Amino acid sequence: MNKILKNLTVLLVEDDSDSKKIMHDVLSDNFEKVFTAQNGDEGLKKFKKYNPNMVITDAFMPISDGLDMTRNIKEISKDTPVIVLSAHSEKETLLKAIDVGVDKYLIKPIMADDLLNTLENVAKNKIETSNIIQVANGYSFNKIKRVLIRDGVEISLTKKELAFISLLIKRLGTLVLHDEIKSVVWVGESVTEAAIRTFVKRVRDKVGNSFIKNVPGLGYKIDRRIS
Template identity: 25%
Template sequence: MTANILLVEDEVKLARFVELELSYEGYTISVAHDGFSGLTMARESPPDLVILDWMMPGMTGIEVCRRLRATGSKTPIILLTAKDEVSDRVTGLDAGADDYVVKPFSIEELLARVRAHLRRTQESDPDVLHFEDLSLNRRTREIVRAGRSIELTAKEFDLLDYLLSHPRQVITRDQILEKVWGYDFMGDSNIIEVYVRYLRLKLEENGEKRVIQTVRGVGYVLRD
C-alpha cells in the first residue's frame, strides 16, 4: 500500500525518526514542524493521512484539526500527544481526529494504526484502484508502484485504468478497443500491443514482476 502522509511534529528528532520509519515502509512523507505550516501544506496538497502532534507552539494540533475539518476535509488524522486522560481523548476526537496515540509510543503501533486507516480509506474510495503493489488515483491521475511514481501518457493511463477496473478477468482485444479507444477507432489494431508494451516497460522499469499478462488469441489479463 502506498500513500502520501503529512507529519506535523515540532520535536525535530522525533519527526525525523517517524519520517524514516514511514519512508522505510514505502510511504511518501512530507514534514512540517509547526501547526501553521502543517495546515498550509494539508490545504495546498491534501495528503492521504495526517499524523499530527497536539502540543505545538503557535497553532496547536487540535486547532489544525478543527480548521481542516471546517473546510470539509475527510483525510484521516492521527493525533500524537502525551495527554492520556479520558477528557483529553474526547477533546481530540471531538475536534475531528480519527485516532489517538499516546507518547511515548511504539513505532509498530503507530504503523499499524496508519495501515488500518489507509486501508479503510482506500477500500471505500472508488477513485483509487489497487492491484498488488500498484495503485492508480483517478482524481490526481497519479500512478505509484512499490513507492515509485510512474508517469503515463493519457492513453496509457486509460488502458491501465481499464485493466485495473477488471483485475484477473481476461479482456478481449475488441473490448479494449471499444472501452479505451472508442467505437469509432479506425486505426491499426496493433495499437493495443504497442501500448501494452509501453505500459510494461514503465511498470517493470525497476525489475518489478509482470502483472499485465498476454492470453494468446484472446487479449490480456491483469494477474500475478
C-alpha cells in the same frame, strides 16, 4: 515497504526535531512521500499545498496545536484521516480530539510497528473505501492513484494537468480562482492569464470540453453532474 501505504502520501506535523526525524525515517520507508511541518500553522499550509492522503500530528505544539489544525483540515477535507500522537490522556483532551474529528488518538511513546499497524488499518478502513470520487456522468477520480477515469479508461495527464484537475475535484462544485490555480499548479513560477487559458484548452482537449467550466475573469470549476 508496506503494500497498502506505499502509494500514499503523508503529512507529519511534529515540533520536536528528534521525534520528527525518527518518525520521518520510519514513514519514508513505507510511504510514497512524506511532507513535514513544525506546527499547526505550517501543517495547514502544507496540507493545502500538497493534499496528502493522511496526516500524523502531535497534539500540542507552539503557535498552533495539532487539534486546532485537525479541525481546519476536516473543514477542508473531512475524509482525510488524521492520527494524533500525544503524551496526554486526560479526558478533556480526548473529548476535544473526538470533537474535532480525529480518526485515531495514540498515546506516546509508541513503537514504530504499532504506529504502522494503525496507519495501515486506517488506510484500509477509510481511504481504500472512499478513494473513488464520482465526479460527473462517465467521469471518476481515484484519489490514491491520482488518476482521472472516463468511461472506464484512464486519461493520461501531465504533472501540471493532474495538479489542476486534482484541485478542481478537491473543490468540486466550487469556483477556484486564478490566483489559487497559479499557486498550486505553477508553484514558484510566473504565469500569464493567456498561458493559463492555453493550458486549460489543452486539458479540455484531453478530458472533454464540457467537463471544466470557465467563469470569465475569475477562474474555473467542475460541477458534479450525475444522473
